[in-house]
Each structure stands twice: as structure tokens, then as C-alpha cells.
Amino acid sequence: MHFTSETSFDGVCERLFVLNDIPGVLWTPEGAAGTRPLIVMGHGGGQHKKAPDILGLARRLVTECGFAVVAVDVPGHGDRPVVEEYNRIATENQARVEAGEEPAPLIAAFQALVARQTVPEWQMVLDAVQQLDHVGAGPVGYWGVSLACGLGVPFVAAEPRVRAAVLGLGGALASAADAARITVPVEFLMQWDDERVPRDQSLALFDAFASADKTLHANPGEHGDMPAFELDSTLGFFSRHLA
Template sequence: MHSTASSLTDESVTDGVLEQSFTVGEVPGVLFSPADATSPRPLILLGHGGGQHKRAPGVLARAHRFVRELGAAAACVDVPGHGDRPDHPQFGPMAARNQQRVEQGEPRAQVIAQFQAVVAQQTVPEWTAVLDALQELPHVGAGPVGYWGLSLGCGLGVPFVAAEPRVRAAVLGCGSALAGAEQAARITVPVQFLAQWDDEFISREQSLALFEAFASTDKTLHANPGGHAAVPRHEIDSATAFFGRHLEPLATAS
């Protein structure tokens, strides 16, 4: 695993799920897998939301579900300026300026989109390197790959999925066409897209425009009432079933 070989560590085993910390270059992450895993299996990459980190409660809940119910591995890394990563010399000041722009009346969705486009220039190659490294592990291997990400995880995930041919299915949402329409038009894998109908950050029109932009012939829109952070808990059931359909073979992993 090249840069992770000396830093891949056993953290804990909970309900049959092994959590291992790792680093790839300067990127810290956590890998979730069945505690008895010895052979290749599907890998689901999780993109955390803004202000969160690789061990946020929602990340842990989804990762454990994917491991226990699908026999898959799952992984999440800290985005620059989040979690165990230091303040970023460019992104930190930019975020502060963006807050001022919003307070001065600029549309929040447009400001967020511009910021995510800049951050994605760093995160896309980082996540590619992480995927390279994880797939060298014997209990992960070069199996099918999925991606899950909402909000910031969508804004950074769309360009990653567009650029990464190993990703075979993606759950995305709470994102705007302002941030990713051009990249979304290059995505042809199955997509399940979540939209919050009363999102205070992303307009309904921009959310639906992003869904429309995906070139996938197999794409499904899940629209739920509520604000940006009010994604219903049952959507994790839908995501688990979605990856179960598209990330085969799952039953052969051991």
C-alpha cells in the first residue's frame, strides 16, 4: 500500500466491523471492513459534509451498514482543513472571504460552487491516490467501487466520479448545477440523487438541474421535504440497496 504500509493500524472491532486508520501522503483516512475479511471486495468511498470529518456520526453509520449488510469495505478521508488536517493556507482565508461575500448579499449557492471547484482541484487527485493505495490491500483488492456524498461530499464527489473510471455507481445529492453540471455531463454510471425540497442553501431549480445534467441512463431522483440537513434516515436503506444492486459480486467476498 505504498505510503500507508507503515500507518495502517487496527483501531477497533465493533459488531464485526474493523476500523483501521491510514494515511496516503498527507491525507488521513479510515478504512472499514469485515473483521474476518481476507479477499477482495467492493469498496465504497464516502465524502463527508462541510464542517465534518472522516469519523462524523453519519459517516460511521453508513460505513457500518455497508460493511455489515453488503460485505463491502468503506473508506472516508478528511477534506483539506477538516478533521485531522491542518488549516489550509489557501482554503481557510478563502472560506472567511466567502462568508463575507454571503453576508454582503452574494448568492450562497454561487459562492459555495466557486469554492468547491477550487478545492476539487486538490481532492480529486488525492482521492485517486487513496483509491490506488486501498486497492492494494488484500482484503480490499481491485473490486468494484462506489461513491457516496452529499453537500460538500457531492460538490467534490461529482468531479471525482467524472474523472475516476473505477467508480461504477454513485449516491449524490444536496448539490447544485452551479458546482458540477459540466462534470456531471461526463458521468454515465448509475446515480441515485437526493434533493431536499426546502433546502435553504441549494435552490430546487439548481438541484434538479444537476440531476438533469447527469448523462447516466440509470438515474433516480429522491426528493424529500425539509432543509439541507434534514435528509431522512431511511435514505441509508435506499443507498445500501442501491449499492447492493450495482456493486457485484458481493456474495463472493470472504
């Protein structure tokens, strides 16, 4: 794990790193010492580790909760090289949708493919970050919606260090089998009028989580319209389960 830069702003220390060619970013409270809860954040499709929604929530988790937050670029995103196979599939899928095919099963199959690469990558990142003195082996949470739900459900199912997860904007087609292996508390976000994830698929994914403590939040609007007040709820959820 090589740190390539360190900057501080408004109480948050941001360190860029590279781990086995995976570019990532770690946010911690300025002057932090000792073990603390860590949130792994996944970014959406076409986004990157420092996308505005990631950065905004990460800063709040650091300043309001004192947590550490880590995010890395998904393959083919941000500072990572193009993945020819993924691009080819994405192009094919787009053509199939334009020809009238339902997008949900295509998105599901694609996310399952990418997850086979990202689950072990994120576990390696977790191993490395938890070695740092000012992070340590404290409780871990996961946050990810849309693509990062499709990748996050298999990650949370596979990784016993994750003790609570905020997931959403994803459907059962991609993730129901892995969701049925998740027993930690889950806050699940859906958009009631999501144009990409059919309503019944969202509800079926919420239903599939084996967690005794799970909560569904649905709001009107399309895939990209999640209201800002859900961020307050996310902070409350992680504080309740990890702090």
C-alpha cells in the same frame, strides 16, 4: 500507506491510516479475506472522516453488504492542518453573503477549487486501498452529499473505477459540466426546501448527469433534514449495482 490503529466492534474492523500526510479510515468486515466492493465516502463541510453520518452508513455497508468503505479528511478538515487560502476564501464568502450576495455561486466556486486537490488525493487513496488483500480491485462506489457532492461529481467523472454513485445536496452551478461526463448509475438526493441549494439548481444537476440509469429522491425539509430511510435506499442501490 501506514496503518496507525486497528479496532474491531460488532463485526466491523476499523483501521486508521495515513497516506502522504492524508489521514483516513478503512472499514471492513471482521475477518474479511479476498476482493469485495469498495465504497469511497466523502464527508460534509466542517465535518470529518468519522462524522456520525459517515460512520453510521459505513457500518451498515460493512455489516449488511460485506463491502469495504474508505473515507479520508478533506483538506482543512478533521486531522488535517488549516489551509490558509481556503480559510481566507471562506471568510470572504461569508462576508459577501452577509452583504446580500447569493451563496450558491460562491459555494460552487469554492468546491471546484477544493476538488482540484481532492480528486487526485482520492485516486491515490483508491490505488492504495485496492492493493490490500481483503479489499482488492473489486467494483467501486462513491457516496457523498453537500460538500462531498461538489467534490464527488468531479471525482466520479474522472475515475473510471467508480461504477455507481450516491450524490446529493448539491447544485448544477458547481458540477454540471462534470456531471455531463458521468454515465454510471447515480442516485441523487435533494432536500425540497434546501436553504443552501436552490431547488432549480438541484433539479438541473440531476438533469445534467449523462447516466441512463439515474434516480432522483426528493424529500421535504432543509439541507440537514435528509430522512433516515434514504440510507436503506442507498444500501439497496449499491447492492443492486456493485454486489
